[in-house]
Amino acid sequence: MAQITLVEAINLALAREMERDPGVVVLGQDVGVDGGVFRATLGLIGRFGPERVIDTPLAEALIAGMTIGMAVEGLKPVAEIQFSGFAYTVIDQIINHAGRMRHRTRGRLTCPMVLRTPCGAGIHAPEHHSESPEAMFAHIPGIRVIYPSSPRRAYGLLLAAIRDPDPVVFLEPTRLYRLFKEEVVDNGEALALDACFTLREGSDITLVTWGPMVPETLAAADELAEQGVSAEVVDVATLKPLDMETILASVARTGRCVVITEAARTCSYASEIAANLAGEGLLTLLAPVQRVTGYDVVVPFARLEHQYIPGKARIVTAAKKALAFS
Amino acid sequence: MAVVAKFEIHYTQFLDPHGKAVAPLPAFARNAQILAGLYRWMVLMRTYDAKAIALQRTGQIGTFSSLLGKEAVDAGIGSAMAQDDVLLMTYRENGVQLMRGVTMKELFLYWGGDERGNDFSEAAGDFPICITIAAHATHAVGVACAMKLRRERRVAVCALGDGATSKGDFYEAINAAGVWKLPLVFVVTNNHWAISVPREKQSAAQTLAQKAIAAGFEGLQVDGNDVIAVRHAMEQALAKARSGGGPTLIEAVTYRLADHTTADDATRYRSPDVVAEAWKHEPILRLRAYLMACGEWDKAQEDALLKECNEQVQAAAQAYLDTPPPTAEQMFDHLYATLPAALQKQRAAALGDE
Numbered sequence: 001m002a003q004i005t006l007v008e009a010i011n012l013a014l015a016r017e018m019e020r021d022p023g024v025v026v027l028g029q030d031v032g033v034d035g036g037v038f039r040a041t042l043g044l045i046g047r048f049g050p051e052r053v054i055d056t057p058l059a060e061a062l063i064a065g066m067t068i069g070m071a072v073e074g075l076k077p078v079a080e081i082q083f084s085g086f087a088y089t090v091i092d093q094i095i096n097h098a099g100r101m102r103h104r105t106r107g108r109l110t111c112p113m114v115l116r117t118p119c120g121a122g123i124h125a126p127e128h129h130s131e132s133p134e135a136m137f138a139h140i141p142g143i144r145v146i147y148p149s150s151p152r153r154a155y156g157l158l159l160a161a162i163r164d165p166d167p168v169v170f171l172e173p174t175r176l177y178r179l180f181k182e183e184v185v186d187n188g189e190a191l192a193l194d195a196c197f198t199l200r201e202g203s204d205i206t207l208v209t210w211g212p213m214v215p216e217t218l219a220a221a222d223e224l225a226e227q228g229v230s231a232e233v234v235d236v237a238t239l240k241p242l243d244m245e246t247i248l249a250s251v252a253r254t255g256r257c258v259v260i261t262e263a264a265r266t267c268s269y270a271s272e273i274a275a276n277l278a279g280e281g282l283l284t285l286l287a288p289v290q291r292v293t294g295y296d297v298v299v300p301f302a303r304l305e306h307q308y309i310p311g312k313a314r315i316v317t318a319a320k321k322a323l324a325f326s
Numbered sequence: 327m328a329v330v331a332k333f334e335i336h337y338t339q340f341l342d343p344h345g346k347a348v349a350p351l352p353a354f355a356r357n358a359q360i361l362a363g364l365y366r367w368m369v370l371m372r373t374y375d376a377k378a379i380a381l382q383r384t385g386q387i388g389t390f391s392s393l394l395g396k397e398a399v400d401a402g403i404g405s406a407m408a409q410d411d412v413l414l415m416t417y418r419e420n421g422v423q424l425m426r427g428v429t430m431k432e433l434f435l436y437w438g439g440d441e442r443g444n445d446f447s448e449a450a451g452d453f454p455i456c457i458t459i460a461a462h463a464t465h466a467v468g469v470a471c472a473m474k475l476r477r478e479r480r481v482a483v484c485a486l487g488d489g490a491t492s493k494g495d496f497y498e499a500i501n502a503a504g505v506w507k508l509p510l511v512f513v514v515t516n517n518h519w520a521i522s523v524p525r526e527k528q529s530a531a532q533t534l535a536q537k538a539i540a541a542g543f544e545g546l547q548v549d550g551n552d553v554i555a556v557r558h559a560m561e562q563a564l565a566k567a568r569s570g571g572g573p574t575l576i577e578a579v580t581y582r583l584a585d586h587t588t589a590d591d592a593t594r595y596r597s598p599d600v601v602a603e604a605w606k607h608e609p610i611l612r613l614r615a616y617l618m619a620c621g622e623w624d625k626a627q628e629d630a631l632l633k634e635c636n637e638q639v640q641a642a643a644q645a646y647l648d649t650p651p652p653t654a655e656q657m658f659d660h661l662y663a664t665l666p667a668a669l670q671k672q673r674a675a676a677l678g679d680e
Contacts, residue, residue, distance in 0.1 A: 025475070051475050057505060062464050062498035069468020069482075072453065073412070075475070077468070096458045097465065105454050106445040107660040142661050165663040194666055241666035 002184060007177040009151035009184050010040045010116070013158040014078065016188055018048050021076060024162060027054040028063055028080030028116075037082055038118060038177055064090035064115060068097050071113040076162055081117040084171075085128025090115065091136060098167040099142030114161045114168045119147070120212035120262060121309055122175035124302040129174075131299060132263035134211065135272070137169045138240040144193055145240040147171040149214035151182040153237055156191030163190060173212035180215075193238050196246040202232035205319050206250040208273060209260040210236040213310065217260050220315035229323060239269060247273060248281045255286035256322040262309050265293040287325035290318040333539045335532075337579075338559060339549035343607045345615025354561070355554045358622040364405060364553050365613050365623070366631060368397035371421035372610060373635035374430055375584075377643055378420075378437060382588040386647065387437040391417045392584035395551075398609030399515050399578045401425065402556025406564055407483055412469050413452040414462040415485040418515070422485065426452060430642030431649070440652055460490040463499035463512070470508035470573075481509045481567040489520025491534050497541075500575065504542035507572035511563045512538070514575065515550060517582035522595040538575035550578030551609040583608065 004012065018024045026041055026048075032055035035042030045053040056063050063079050070077040081087045094115065101111040121130035137145045146161055146168060148154040154172070161168040199214070200221055209217040214235055221231040232250050236242070251257045257277060259270040274289040292310045300308050340355065342348050354360050375394055381387040393400060400421025407413065413422060420433050427448025436443030436455065444454040453469075456462035466484035473480045490496050491514055503510045514534050518525045531537060538545030548555040556578055563574035581604035585592045592601075617623035658665055658673040665673065 054471075057498070057502050059498035059502065061461075061495050062467065062502050065461060065464020065495065065499070066468030066471060066502065069414075069465035069470075070472050071468070072465070073451075073469045073472035075472050092458070093461060093464070097456075097461060101454075102662070103660045104441050104444050105660075106441055108445045108450060109453070110663070194668075241668040244668065 003181040004151055004184050005178045005181055006148070006151045006154050006172070007038055007040050009155040010158060010172065011042055011044075012184065012186055013155045014041060014044060015047065016186060017159055017162045018044065018052065020188065023074065024076045024078065025052045025054060025070065026078050026080070027056055027067065029056060029058055029082050031055060031080050036080060038174070040080065040116070040172070060086050060089040061093060064093035065097070067113045067115065068093060068101065068111055071111045071167070072101060072109050076112055078114040078116060078162060081115060083125070083129045084117055084119040084131035084133060087117045087131070087133060094137070094143060094167065094169065095140050099140045102166065103142055110165055111167045112165050114158070114170050116170045116172060118174040118177070119171045120173045120175055121299055121305045122212065124305070125174070127301065130305060132261065132294065134171055134239055135263055135267060135269040137171070138269055138272070142166065143240065144168040144238070145171065146193065146238055147173070147211035148237050149173060149176055149211055149235055151184050153191065153197065153235075155184050156189060157193070157237060159188065160190035160193045164193060171211060175212050176215065194241055194243055195238060196243045197235040197237055198232065198246065198250070199235050200231065200233040202230035202254065204230045204254055205256040205258065205322060206232045206234060206247070206254045207258050207260060207315065207319065208234045208236060208247055210239060213260045213262055216310070216312050217315055220312045220319065223312060223316050224319055229319065231319065236273070242272070242276075244276050244280070247277070251277060251281050252284040255284060257285070258290040258292055258315060258318045258322060260292045260310060260315055262294045264296045265291060266296050268293050287322040290322050292318045333536065335535045335545060335547055337547040337549070338555045339552050340554040340558070341552045341612050341616055343551070343612050345612040345619060347616070351554060352558045354557065358617070358620060361613065361617060362622060364401045364557070365610070365617060367401045367404070367421070367425055368553065368610050368613065369631055370635045370638065371397045371400060371424065373632070373639050374420065374424065374433075377639045378434070379588060381434065381643060382437070387434060388439050389587050389589045390437050391587040393418050393421050395583035395604070395608055396515055396517060396580050397421055398553035398613070399513070399550045399556055399580055401553045402560050402578070403483065403485065403513055406557050406560035408480070408564075409449070410451070411481045411483055411564070413449065413483050413485070414466045414469065415453070415455060416459075416462075416487060416490070417455050417457060418487065419485045423449070423452070428452070430639060431645040434643060434646035435649065438646060440649075441656070442652065460486060460493035460495040460499070463490070463496050466510055467499050467502045467508065470503065470510040471506065473509055474506070479568045481511060481564050483511045483513065485513045485515065487520060488514060488516040488518065488525050488528055488534060489523065490514070491537055492528050497537075500538060500541035500573070503573040507570070509567035510573040511560065511567055512573065512575040513560070514577045516577050516579045519582045519586065519596070521586040521590060533577060535575055535577035538573075543573045543575070545575040545577065547577045547579060550580030551607050551612065553609060553613055580609070581607065
């Protein structure tokens, strides 16, 4: 069995699905000959040819728009937006067209597309390369938003995203691309697109997170365990539609919750989850829900990014605060 | 110093504003039946347009954007396209839509604020009206890519206005269409106005057609008030696209005789004298004059046609007015292939079940 990285798992899923379904095409900047700037599409052009692995002109709105056109016309396009900061340009196409094509035509036309983009800080990248736009995408009706955090989940969720009949924004945590390897069986099995993953069971507190913050959160759970605290870790890899039931059920058992994201705090997805906990789980809570987030500042340049990204210490501190409340 | 590139933009007109042929007519236009057929469509479009404005003025549909003055553009596009081609259009191409089989009832539903108007019974592969300017030019690239990938002989036709050619989406789309030599025809209706901003303030380019040159393919200009010129250019561009010759940009020069929409008052920014002058060039007048001069049309036929068009439009308006209003669950229907569990509670709340 192969031990592979997250970015290799993305590549594996793309190849698998292109092999299975001749309608799947990959497009974006440098995805062909170069194999993508992160090598997520490495080797695909050799296997599937330049008609199905398309190097586009340098034009993000075009990439998003033509992906919609291809999807409506019956293909299964998987587009790559090279860096997260360049994905803001495509939000217009996702809000105004992808997310409402099925709805505004009463199901006459559909938009089965995937828009992949690397996200998050922590790799010493230039400006505009370290964004966390998940809440912006999750605000858009009619789409799905996925943010995996391990090779296995990336593989299974990307397969599911490509096969899904609706538009999917698939966010990929750049600092996890090559952080660790995991065994991935290339069996073509997709994962469910509407269920949280409980990565670690615990009884004292629930730590809820997704994407690039998952390893830090698991590390925080380890540290808490050393201090005698049993922390449950829930990975909300399928951000939209949100599987709130799993989170509510966990909090019903633990009574305490910390929600962790590296995105800026105000209107973050952590806020949405906290609001849902207040609305639907208040009587099970033994302490106020804590949010551990990025600050409400611009993502700093590389030298300060590790002071921006909430690390293990901030998660542990927040958990202790929740645990101390009575 | 060497000249490394130069270009020409050709302008085509067959009928002058008086309905006089100023150039040898293309083959289809030597068939009086075909021209009379185009004339009938153009009159139907204008009758529909007048009814839509009347429905808006009486509060029976919402804001409507009139196609008054561009009937020849729409008839030229609509008559040249094959049914399995794909039309991607703005809110001012209702005439083309009618020719492709979209019903007036569907159009009234759309303008009446009902998504069911976008569920076309015919032309079911055509895109819905694109309100966000020029976004559909990028969709057209994707559609044409899919057609090319599958080795089909179909073509994507993208209709835009003059203002749209100022947008990044437009430039990104024509650029890609040129690179990939796509089966794609861009038709830019230059009606001289993007709401209140005149053509000369949109671009310093002498023509909008020449923007295609920068993208590496043919751009041409036609008299957009001359249906023969529009159809001829469309036929040539479609044939070229089908045979692998790549995209074409047709700039159809016409004039917006109406306000931008029923919510607009064009007297705020343009002189009635200019509009009165533009009326002398309008498309229906010249085709009728030509057909009458050829002995192919007379007053009795005209009266019968107007009656027929009025009846058709009235019946469609009535069918629209008789359609039961949408119900709240339709907000949730078709949002996803299967409504996610997270939304089922909201749907129940909207229906008052919670």
